[in-house]
Amino acid sequence: MRKMSEIQNDFCFQVGVLDMSVRMDAEFFRPSFAHIETIVSQKSRHRILADYVLSMNGGATPRLSDCSAYDLTNGAVPFIRVQNLTKYGELNLDSYKEISRSIHEGALARSQVHGGDLLIKITGVGRMAVASVAPDGFEGNINQHVVVVKTESKEKAEYLCDYLNLDVIETIAKRHSTGGVRPALDYTSLRNIPIVEGIDFTRLRNSKKAIKVAEARCLELEASLQAFLEELLVVKNKKTNGDLYYVQSFYEMIGNSWTPNKFKRHGLKQKETDSFSLTDICSLTKGQSITSKNVVKGDFEVIGGGKTSPYSSVTYNTESGAITISASGAYAGYVWFHDKPIFASDCIVVRSKDETSFLTRYVSEVLKVYQQQLYSLQRGAGQPHVYISDISNLQIPYMSLDRQKEIIETVDQKRKVIKNIRDKAYLQYEEACKEINQYLLS
Numbered sequence: 001m002r003k004m005s006e007i008q009n010d011f012c013f014q015v016g017v018l019d020m021s022v023r024m025d026a027e028f029f030r031p032s033f034a035h036i037e038t039i040v041s042q043k044s045r046h047r048i049l050a051d052y053v054l055s056m057n058g059g060a061t062p063r064l065s066d067c068s069a070y071d072l073t074n075g076a077v078p079f080i081r082v083q084n085l086t087k088y089g090e091l092n093l094d095s096y097k098e099i100s101r102s103i104h105e106g107a108l109a110r111s112q113v114h115g116g117d118l119l120i121k122i123t124g125v126g127r128m129a130v131a132s133v134a135p136d137g138f139e140g141n142i143n144q145h146v147v148v149v150k151t152e153s154k155e156k157a158e159y160l161c162d163y164l165n166l167d168v169i170e171t172i173a174k175r176h177s178t179g180g181v182r183p184a185l186d187y188t189s190l191r192n193i194p195i196v197e198g199i200d201f202t203r204l205r206n207s208k209k210a211i212k213v214a215e216a217r218c219l220e221l222e223a224s225l226q227a228f229l230e231e232l233l234v235v236k237n238k239k240t241n242g243d244l245y246y247v248q249s250f251y252e253m254i255g256n257s258w259t260p261n262k263f264k265r266h267g268l269k270q271k272e273t274d275s276f277s278l279t280d281i282c283s284l285t286k287g288q289s290i291t292s293k294n295v296v297k298g299d300f301e302v303i304g305g306g307k308t309s310p311y312s313s314v315t316y317n318t319e320s321g322a323i324t325i326s327a328s329g330a331y332a333g334y335v336w337f338h339d340k341p342i343f344a345s346d347c348i349v350v351r352s353k354d355e356t357s358f359l360t361r362y363v364s365e366v367l368k369v370y371q372q373q374l375y376s377l378q379r380g381a382g383q384p385h386v387y388i389s390d391i392s393n394l395q396i397p398y399m400s401l402d403r404q405k406e407i408i409e410t411v412d413q414k415r416k417v418i419k420n421i422r423d424k425a426y427l428q429y430e431e432a433c434k435e436i437n438q439y440l441l442s
Contacts, residue, residue: 025178033175036168037194039441044194052160052195054150056187058122059111059142062103064382075101078140080113082124083330085132085146087165088208088429089158091119095330096140104141113140116154118161120147123184125310129173129193131164133157147190162201168437169193181291196440204432207425214425218418225414229369232407233397278367279392281358283351286388287327287344288317303336304346305329316341323350323364325374325391332386333374337364348388358396362404365411366396 015029027033062069076098084092104112113119115136120129123145133154134140142148151157163169176189278284287303290313295302298314305328318324318338324347326334337360350367352360367374374391378384399407 028175030175033171036441037172037175040168040172040196041194043196043440047195047197048191049160049193049195050191052151052156053191054152056147056149056191057110058144058147058187059108061143062099062107066103069099069103069107071100071102072098077101077104078138080119080140080142080146082121082130082143082145085119085121085130087127087130088211089132089161089165090208091132091134091138099141108141111142111148113142113148114138116157118149118151118157120149120164120190121145122147122186122190123182125183126308127170127174128177128183128185129164129170129190131161133161147187159199159201160195162204163195163199164193166433166437166440168440199436199439201436204429204436207429207432210428211425214421218421221414221418221421225411225418226369228414229365229407229411233366233369274398275395276358276398277392278350278363278394278396281353281396282360282363283349283353284388284392285349287324287347287349290343290345300341300343301338302343302345303338305332307331307334307336309342313343316343318342318344318349321351321360323360323367324348325350325367325386327387328383328385330384331375332378332384333371333376335364335367335371335374337361348386348391356401358398359401359404359408361408362399363396365407367394370394 010030010032013029013031015026019029023029064070078093079097079099080091081097084096086092099108113134115134115138117134118131119134119142120131121127122129136154149157149160151160164173172193173185173190174183176192177183177185290302295311296314298312300313300316301309302311302313303324304310305326307326318341320338320340320342322338322342322344324336324338324342324344326332326336327347329346350360350363352358352363374386377386377390379386379390
């Protein structure tokens with residue numbers, strides 16, 4: 001490979017044949033990536049992640065046909081997946097799958113997770129080597145896209161966690177990952193990530209504490225906003241034993257999914273006011289299938305089955321001002337309003353037929369109030385789905401156009417306050433990370 005001083009372009013460069021004995025993908029030889037790893041390796045004084053690892057094990061996802069793995073009657077444990085890991089170093093336990101204690105202590109005994117263990121993402125799109133530390137008292141297991149690392153102490157695990165989540169180190173991890181559609185980092189490459197000792201993470205950790213405080217305040221404000229919208233748009237019936245044992249007429253089930261959650265009596269119910277079914281006032285269309293293989297990175301987000309966009313595209317198929325509802329996956333039913341053009345993929349696109357009667361944005365706020373109900377409409381064990389037929393009869397209360405605009409304005413003001421609180425806290429974290437990244441490259 002030519003010397004760095006001779007390379008003028010990070011997108012057009014030359015590599016000697018002898019330098020390509022192990023890897024042949026251009027991304028691995030990108031000059032900026034190679035330069036970053038060279039500097040960090042020199043700073044590490046040949047210390048690598050393997051020097052701190054007592055054990056490293058991957059998990060597995062039990063087959064759906066293995067009934068014992070999902071029989072939770074004799075105990076269950078959290079089953080941690082990639083989406084439960086965060087770059088802020090803490091496990092996100094707001095939502096997780098569960099497996100039986102019997103398989104946790106049997107076939108998956110090697111991948112058990114306990115408090116103080118370091119968890120690292122090794123497979124999937126987005127950031128690579130995202131790390132989190134299991135909280136004290138935690139017990140769970142992992143799938144094949146995560147590894148659990150045992151270290152000599154929780155303090156050491158926390159240091160490695162903060163280190164791996166730095167952008168500079170993530171660049172090194174991504175450089176060594178392989179695969180196009182679903183990138184993966186093999187164990188050897190992970191173990192060989194250079195580790196620089198003696199970094200002062202005090203400022204970064206203080207910023208993470210500030211994020212916790214900010215998030216707690218934001219959750220309070222969001223709960224208040226949700227209560228405001230529910231009071232305005234819907235009411236809840238009192239929960240009774242009828243939720244556990246009840247009779248549903250066959251007539252009411254025709255054309256519907258036959259799932260108990262859908263007919264629960266304590267679900268949200270419309271106020272006594274004029275309302276219209278979603279399909280009467282909105283167009284409901286399916287997104288267009290697309291894969292990362294067929295995508296050329298561009299300015300338009302591709303909206304699939306998750307809460308975030310997995311990649312971008314140079315083209316779009318949906319104008320701004322549309323609602324998407326995730327059609328499959330763990331977050332099937334997720335409501336998202338888009339104020340810019342998007343490429344709608346694995347989702348349902350919702351748009352008002354007449355903006356002078358129902359604003360699409362207003363409809364999105366009503367649907368967000370129904371969010372938990374929409375999640376409960378998921379069908380299918382392996383890959384849950386929500387279909388157009390499931391949501392077409394959702395009732396949207398009618399309000400005057402001026403009233404709709406007032407509601408939107410109030411919601412925007414409240415969300416702006418929440419966003420400012422969050423942004424301030426996360427900005428402190430990003431600034432702390434930037435300072436350490438600059439130190440590593442100095």
